Amino acid sequence: SYVLTQPPSVSVAPGQTARITCGGNNIGSKSVHWYQQKPGQAPVLVVYDDSDRPSGIPERFSGSNSGNTATLTISRVEAGDEADYYCQVWDSSSDHYVFGTGTKVTVL
Amino acid sequence: QVQLVESGGGVVQPGGSLRLSCAASGFTFSSYGMHWVRQAPGKGLEWVAFIRYDGSNKYYADSVKGRFTISRDNSKNTLYLQMNSLRAEDTAVYYCAKDLTVTTSLGDAFDIWGQGTMVTVSS
Numbered sequence: 001s002y003v004l005t006q007p008p009s010v011s012v013a014p015g016q017t018a019r020i021t022c023g024g025n026n027i028g029s030k031s032v033h034w035y036q037q038k039p040g041q042a043p044v045l046v047v048y049d050d051s052d053r054p055s056g057i058p059e060r061f062s063g064s065n066s067g068n069t070a071t072l073t074i075s076r077v078e079a080g081d082e083a084d085y086y087c088q089v090w091d092s093s094s095d096h097y098v099f100g101t102g103t104k105v106t107v108l
Numbered sequence: 109q110v111q112l113v114e115s116g117g118g119v120v121q122p123g124g125s126l127r128l129s130c131a132a133s134g135f136t137f138s139s140y141g142m143h144w145v146r147q148a149p150g151k152g153l154e155w156v157a158f159i160r161y162d163g164s165n166k167y168y169a170d171s172v173k174g175r176f177t178i179s180r181d182n183s184k185n186t187l188y189l190q191m192n193s194l195r196a197e198d199t200a201v202y203y204c205a206k207d208l209t210v211t212t213s214l215g216d217a218f219d220i221w222g223q224g225t226m227v228t229v230s231s
Contacts, residue, residue, distance in 0.1 A: 001170070033217035035153070042203055042224055043145075043153065048217035054208075086153050090215030095167050097143070097155040097215075 002091035004100035011106045018074040020103045022087030025068060030089045032070040034063060038083045046085075047072060074105070082107045110134035110220050112204050117225030124194050124229070130187040130204030130222055138162070138182035141207040143218055144189045146200035146227075156202070157189065160212070167214075172198075194229045201226050 005023040012018040022032060032050050035043040045054050047063040050070065060075045074081055087100035116128040130142070144156040157178040158167045166178050177190040187204050202225050205218035 031215055035218075037153075042221040043205075043218075044221070045208070045217050045219050048208060048219075054219060084152075088153075088155075088217070092214070095214075096169060097158065097167075099145075099153040099155060102152040 001094055001096065002089070002098050004087055004089065004098055006085075006087060006100040006103045008101070009104045009106065011108055012074075012077045013108045014077055014079060016077055018077050018081070018105055020072040020074075020085050020087075020105065022070040022072070022100045023068055024070075024089065027068055027070050027089065028066045030065075030091075032063065032065050033088045034061075034072045035086045035088065036081075036083045037086065043086065077105075077107055079107050081105060112206065112220055112222035114202065114204055114222040114225040117202065117227045119228045119230060120194055121231050122195060122229055125190070125192045126194065126227060128189040128191070128202055128204075128225060128227070130189075132185045132187065132206070135206070135220075137180075137185040139210045141211075141216065142178075142180060142187045143205045143207075144176075144178060144187075145203045145205055145218070145221075146198075147203070147224075148197075148200040151200075154200075158214075159187070161210070191227070194227075196229050199227060199229050 034047040037043040050065040051063040062073045113131045159178045175193045179188045205221045207216040208219040
């Protein structure tokens with residue numbers, strides 16, 4: 001089965017840039033989606049199709065995808081960005097949707 | 109506004125059954141693929157099942173295949189998850205979520221999520 005690997009945690013100071021990676025075999029050939037989940041809340045879509053943002057999501061959230069790594073970048077990090085972040089793809093070889101292992105972003 | 113509301117969660121003994129419901133409003137339910145996603149306590153997200161807009165195709169995670177059944181009633185704007193032969197490892201918050209776009213393709217993002225319903229499998 002297809003595996004998506006994320007770093008367990010990322011720490012960043014306010015105003016700085018956080019980069020969250022999502023590793024998978026030839027993930028660059030797939031469409032990657034990213035979700036933000038705050039404690040006790042449902043996930044929220046923040047980036048879809050590698051780099052598009054849903055309406056209402058700040059431009060500070062951006063994405064890229066190439067080779068074996070997709071990246072979610074949060075610019076000018078704010079305290080309110082502290083959350084768990086998950087990447088997700090569709091694996092056509094297994095007909096399964098797959099989530100990454102998740103990354104906890106801590107704002108120092 | 110676009111909304112998904114899950115119900116039907118609770119405590120059930122191992123081997124038991126439960127049916128979850130997800131009531132949709134604020135969008136044309138019959139045009140969108142729908143998903144169930146779960147999250148065990150303190151763990152990450154796990155996709156459970158997907159059903160196409162018209163119910164013509166269904167897909168399941170290996171961990172639930174043969175035990176869970178996803179279905180929908182477009183006349184009632186409601187999504188269901190029938191869970192049989194429940195195990196302790198099925199304990200989780202279960203979310204329903206909708207596809208981002210009206211598409212017949214697989215792999216769309218999940219743009220709207222419900223608040224979740226808790227299922228606890230314990231004796």
